[in-house]
Amino acid sequence: xxxxxxxxxxGDPTRRKLLDLLCEKNGQTLGQLCxxxxxxxxxxxxxxxxLEEANLVSTVRRGREKLHFINPVPLHEVYERWVRKFExxxxxxxxxxxxxxxxx
Amino acid sequence: xxxxxxxxxxxxxxxxxxxxxFAAISKPEITRRYWGHENVSDWKPGSKWEHIRANDERTxxxxxxxxxxxPPSRLVISWASPSQADxxxxxxxxxxxxxxxxxxxxxxxxHDELEAGxxxxxxxxxxxxxxxxxxxxxxxxxxxxxVFAKPKTA
Numbered sequence: 411x412x413x414x415x416x417x418x419x420x421g422d423p424t425r426r427k428l429l430d431l432l433c434e435k436n437g438q439t440l441g442q443l444c445x446x447x448x449x450x451x452x453x454x455x456x457x458x459x460x461l462e463e464a465n466l467v468s469t470v471r472r473g474r475e476k477l478h479f480i481n482p483v484p485l486h487e488v489y490e491r492w493v494r495k496f497e498x499x500x501x502x503x504x505x506x507x508x509x510x511x512x513x514x
Numbered sequence: 515x516x517x518x519x520x521x522x523x524x525x526x527x528x529x530x531x532x533x534x535x536f537a538a539i540s541k542p543e544i545t546r547r548y549w550g551h552e553n554v555s556d557w558k559p560g561s562k563w564e565h566i567r568a569n570d571e572r573t574x575x576x577x578x579x580x581x582x583x584x585p586p587s588r589l590v591i592s593w594a595s596p597s598q599a600d601x602x603x604x605x606x607x608x609x610x611x612x613x614x615x616x617x618x619x620x621x622x623x624x625h626d627e628l629e630a631g632x633x634x635x636x637x638x639x640x641x642x643x644x645x646x647x648x649x650x651x652x653x654x655x656x657x658x659x660x661v662f663a664k665p666k667t668a
Contacts, residue, residue, distance in 0.1 A: 437521050468525045468622065479523035486643040487650075490659065 412464070413491070416484045419464035424449065425457050429466065432480035439475050517603070520635045521626035526646045528619045530653040532612045535619050536586035538649055539610055542566075548648040548658025551575065557583050563591055578605065587612050593625070595634060606634065621646070 419425055424447065431446055432438060444454050458478060461467040468481045528535060538544045542552030546568035555563030557580055565576035574596050582590035589610040598604035606629075611622040623642060628635040644661050652658035 437523075465525055465527065468523045470523055470624070479521070481523065481525050482643045483524050483526045483646045483650075486647045490647060 413488065415464040416466065416488055419460050419466055422457070422460075424453075425461055428454075428457055428461060429480055432467065432478060436479050437470075437477040439477060443478065518630040519626065520628045520630040521624065522628075522639055522642065524623045524625075524642045524646055526621050526650050527615060528621060528650045528653050529617070530619050532586035532614060532619055534653060535612050535621055535649075536589070538653060539589060540585075542568075548652035548661070549645055550661050555580055557589070559583060578608075581607070604629075604634075606638075621649075 427447065428443060431443055435442075440451060440454060440458070443458075444451055447454055458467060462469060465484050466481055468479050470477050470479065538548070540553060540555075540557055542554050545551060545553045550568055552566045552568050553563060554566055555561055557563070559580055559582060561580045563578055563580055564574050567573045567575055576593055577596045577599050578592035578594055580589075580591055582588060591608050592605045593608050594601075594605045606625060606627045609622075609624040609626075611624070613620045613622075623646065625638055625642065628638070641661075644659070648659040648661050
């Protein structure tokens with residue numbers, strides 16, 4: 411919904427690590443995530459807040475626990491807008507090169 | 515026997531109304547335009563629903579039952595591959611929640627009770643982000659994305 415927030419959220423190694431951890435195992439609690447991070451709960455909470463604000467992480471309450479889920483939908487939007495367009499051009503170039511070299 | 519399950523929660527914000535989002539999920543003539551499939555059901559609790567590829571073959575790719583319906587805010591369905599339709603264990607569950615959020619709609623799709631590491635779990639985790647991006651694009655611009663797009667390897 412807001413590209414700036416997504417890019418800002420991704421521009422930090424701890425937050426990318428948090429996304430990697432959720433990619434490995436989705437739906438973790440803060441405590442579970444902290445086990446794999448050398449960091450106080452409070453800083454982890456702040457990082458998760460920024461990821462949630464960018465809609466890269468969504469949370470669900472289950473009883474007393476708050477579970478964190480990776481939400482790749484904004485990443486897909488960034489991919490559509492910022493990667494696919496350029497990828498298409500690059501792949502076309504590779505295709506032309508291949509044709510040239512192989513004399514198709 | 516307990517199996518290890520996997521859950522996914524996807525959220526997207528769409529500049530639209532809850533009614534339009536609910537219709538976009540439940541009306542086959544709309545789903546085909548951004549999902550490449552028709553979601554076909556009478557959407558009554560206990561009824562079956564089918565996810566049918568919107569082409570000449572009309573392959574049924576997903577089947578399930580309607581568990582809960584309260585338009586325009588909530589829809590819960592079960593979800594299985596047709597080849598495993600007789601196996602109750604193979605059914606996972608999808609919950610659509612539609613809430614107004616400022617002047618937008620917050621759509622949450624929770625897919626749970628999936629068998630961890632199964633082909634279905636892998637497939638849906640690739641599929642939902644594409645489908646939800648396409649739905650957002652469709653409702654906001656009138657154009658969905660090509661959900662079957664693959665990298666062009668020439």
